[in-house]
Amino acid sequence: MNWKKQIQNLKAYQPGKTIDDVKKLYGLSSIVKLSSNENPxxxxAKVEEYLKKAEFTYSIYPDGYANILRNSLSSHLGVSEKQVILGNGSDEIIQIIAxxxxxxxxxxxxASPTFPQYKHNAVIEGAEVREVVLDEYGRHNLDEMLRAIDENTTVVWLCSPNNPSGEYISEKSLTNFLNSVPPHVLTVLDEAYFEYVTAGDYYDxxxxxxxxxxxLVTRTFSKAYGLAGLRVGYGIANEExxxxxxxxxEPFNNNIVAQGAAAAALxxxxxxxxxxLENRKGMEQYYELCREKELKYFPSQANFIVIDFGIDGDEVFQHLLSKGYIVRSGKALGFPTAVRITIGTPVQNQGLLEAIRDFLNTAD
Structure with missing residues (x-):
């Protein structure tokens, strides 16, 4: 068959190990998963109440326009319903834009590294990908990104807070950037972790x-809203x-359960x-460890933190896995000597911190 040449070496998304996989592998009865930035x-409770009371008819298609959710978002955001597009997760919004x-x-x-679906979808469409390395603080190098734009540029992607570094773009830096982007270019601002931000100079x-x-701004119900399993994302822009x-x-891209649950979550x-607030408290637990052990890290405005251990990230990952904690090795994220950890509950954080201290003491 005559496959597109640009997909010949493209790899499918590889999800991390499941909880059941880890239990079987290490003979553990309890596993804590802090690898996918889900809400611990x-x-x-309003979503749970909705799901208990709602009556779903699974034999017919859901509302193809998702009127209830679209109108709920319109009211919540203070925009016209014609300024909203819904996706099967914000991943689908990215795919649609591409x-x-x-x-x-x-x-x-x-940027590089950043959320990999920007590049993935660009490759599928046959476009040239121009990656600009993050600065030493894990932030977007906006001046270099502007210099990378030319007459053939159609989309610029900004992830704020950025996945995987957790750093954000300040209001001043963002407006200076937007003032300089040529009018033929769409700027996509990915705010998957928007709800976790506490920085005073964050933009609206x-x-x-x-x-x-x-x-165009993309957001999701998969992170702070805790509905990752239902896959609901959305984009906001002008009506044009x-x-x-x-x-x-795609028609009917938000299922009947997801539409109502997301509206209830709002x-x-x-x-x-x-x-x-709980996420910020948890983040401080990891900052304290990093200061105590003199580990490098990126201050994060998201619900995860990247910690540099100065050794192969897979080694740290495997040790924590053996202790029943699933995190994400930085080798797959552009930080080969680090791991990315989702902020958990206070108890989950304390247990993982003890496992990290155990690893550091063993390594000394």
Missing amino acids: FGFS RGLLQQGANTVM AIKLIQKYPRL IISKLEPLR TDQAFIESCR
Whole structure:
């Protein structure tokens, strides 16, 4: 068969080990998974209440326009429902953007390392990928990214807070960047971890959309809202951009359970605020360890932290795995001597910190 040449060496996404896999491998009865940046506190009680009371008819298609969720988001964000596009996770929004704007002869600019789906989808569409290495502090090198843009650039990707470094883009830096991006380029601002941010100089992306007509923001219900298993993401932009992207969206891409659960999740912002505060407390537990053991790390505004152990990240990963803690080796993320750890509950964090101290003491 005549496959696209650009997919010949493309690899499928490789998920980490499951909890059952690790239990069997190491003969453990209890496993703590802190590798995929899920919410350790689960989801809102209002979602649970909705799921118990809702009556689903699985034999017919869901609402293809997801009116209830779309209108809930419109009200929550203070934008028109025509400014919102829904996806099967924000991954699908990224895929839709790539399908609409990237092709052979075009190029796209992104940081490195950053969320890999930007590059993955660009490669599939045959576009040139221009990667700009993060600065020494794990931040986007915005000046270099601007220099990488030319007349054939169609999309620039910004991830703030960035996955995997956890660093964010300040309001001043972002507005300076947006003021300099040529009008033929769409800037995509990925805010998957927006709800966890506590930095005082963080921007208001919704206000920026009103000012910058070539800006699109993506967000998700998979992280702070705790609905990763239901796969709901969304994009916000001006009506013109959304109207161009909507025909590329798969019909019925948000299932009937996901639509209602996400709408219910929006009604409990007190839960989100609680998760934000608990996440910040947990982050401080890891900062304290890093200061104590003189380990390098990136200050994070997300719900994870990258810690550099100065040795092969796989070695740290394997040790923690043997103790019943699943984290993410930095070797697959662009930080080969580090691991990325999702912030857990206080008890989960304490247990993992003890396992890390045990590893460091053994290595000494």
